[in-house]
Amino acid sequence: MQTDYTxxxxxxxxxxxxxxxxxxxxxxxxxxxxxxPPRTRTKKTPRRTRTNFEMLAWLFMRLSGVVxxxxxxxxxxIMLVLxxxxxxxxxxxxxxxxxxxxxxxxxxxxxxxxxxxxxxxxRTVINDYAEKDSTRLWLKTLMGAATVxxxxxxxLVIFTFDPNI
Amino acid sequence: MPAGTLYRGRExxxxxxxxxxxxxxxxxxxxxxxxxxxxxxVSPQAYDSVIQxxxxxxxxxxxxxLTAAILFHALNGLRVVAVxxxxxxxxxQKQMLWSVxxxxxxxxxxxxxxxxxxxxxxxxxx
Numbered sequence: 040m041q042t043d044y045t046x047x048x049x050x051x052x053x054x055x056x057x058x059x060x061x062x063x064x065x066x067x068x069x070x071x072x073x074x075x076p077p078r079t080r081t082k083k084t085p086r087r088t089r090t091n092f093e094m095l096a097w098l099f100m101r102l103s104g105v106v107x108x109x110x111x112x113x114x115x116x117i118m119l120v121l122x123x124x125x126x127x128x129x130x131x132x133x134x135x136x137x138x139x140x141x142x143x144x145x146x147x148x149x150x151x152x153x154x155x156x157x158x159x160x161x162r163t164v165i166n167d168y169a170e171k172d173s174t175r176l177w178l179k180t181l182m183g184a185a186t187v188x189x190x191x192x193x194x195l196v197i198f199t200f201d202p203n204i
Numbered sequence: 205m206p207a208g209t210l211y212r213g214r215e216x217x218x219x220x221x222x223x224x225x226x227x228x229x230x231x232x233x234x235x236x237x238x239x240x241x242x243x244x245x246v247s248p249q250a251y252d253s254v255i256q257x258x259x260x261x262x263x264x265x266x267x268x269x270l271t272a273a274i275l276f277h278a279l280n281g282l283r284v285v286a287v288x289x290x291x292x293x294x295x296x297q298k299q300m301l302w303s304v305x306x307x308x309x310x311x312x313x314x315x316x317x318x319x320x321x322x323x324x325x326x327x328x329x330x
Contacts, residue, residue, distance in 0.1 A: 101284075101285050101289070104278075104281045104282075104284075104285065105285060108278045108282065112275075115271055119315075119318070120315060120319060121318075123321065124318055124320075124321050124322050125259055125264060125267060125319075126259065128258065129248075130244060130251045133241075150238065153234055154238075157227070157231035158231070160227045160228075161231055164227075185235065189235055189238045192239075193238040193241070193242070195245075196242045196244065199245065200245070204244075204245070204248065
C-alpha cells in the first residue's frame with residue numbers, strides 16, 4: 040500500500056549536495072531529517088557570490104603572519120633585547136634608524152601588515168561574539184575607523200619625520 | 205554568556221583560545237604604540253617623556269609580558285600555517301603545540317635578563 044508522505048526539501052539539504060540547495064530529491068521521507076550543514080547554500084543564497092573575500096582574508100592572515108614573525112621578532116630584538124634593551128630608546132635613536140630607507144621601509148611594512156592582520160583578526164572575533172546584527176555593525180565600523188586612522192597616522196609620521204624638528 | 209563556550213578542550217581548543225587572547229592584546233597595544241611613536245612629529249621632548257614611562261619597572265615588566273604574548277602568537281601562528289598547508293600538519297598538531305610551548309619557554313627564559321636589564325640594573329646595580 041502506498042502511503043502519501045508530506046514533507047518539504049526547501050531548505051533541508053543533504054551534506055553530500057550542500058552546495059546545490061536542492062535536497063536529495065529521492066522522494067525518501069528520511070530526507071526530511073537530513074541536518075542542514077553550516078553555511079549551506081539555500082534558495083535564498085545568491086547563485087554566485089561576488090568575490091572570494093573570506094578565502095583571500097584567510098590566505099592573507101597566513102602570508103602576512105609569516106612575514107610579521109620576521110618583522111616583529113626583529114623589531115623586538117633590536118628595541119628590547121640588544122644593546123641595553125629599552126634604555127637606549129629615545130628621539131635620537133629613532134632619528135638614527137629612520138635616516139635609513141631600509142628601516143623606514145621595515146617599519147612601514149610592519150605597520151601596514153600588523154594593522155591589517157590585527158583588524159581582520161578582530162573582525163573574526165567580533166563576528167563570533169557579537170550576536171546582534173547592529174552591535175556587530177557598530178563594533179566593526181568603529182574598529183575599521185580606528186584602524187584607518189592609525190595606519191594613515193603612522194604612515195604620515197614615517198614619511199614626514201624630521202630629525203631637526 | 206553564549207551557549208557552548210567549551211568546545212573539545214585539550215590542546216586544539218586551548219591553543220585557539222590563547223591565540224585569540226594574545227592576538228586581541230597585541231592589537232590594542234599596537235594602537236597605543238603607533239600613537240606614542242607619532243609624538244616624534246610633535247617634539248623630541250614629547251616623545252622622550254612618553255618613552256620614559258616605557259622605562260619604569262612596571263611598564264618594563266609589561267614589555268616582558270607583551271613579548272610573551274607576541275612570541276606565543278608568532279610560534280603558534282606558524283603551527284596554524286603548518287596545520288593548514290602541510291599534509292601531515294593536522295596529524296601532528298599536538299606535538300607541534302608542545303614544541304611551540306617548549307621553544308616559547310626557552311626563548312622567554314633567554315629574554316628575561318635582556319628585556320628587564322633596565323629595571324634590574326637600576327634596582328641592583330650593574
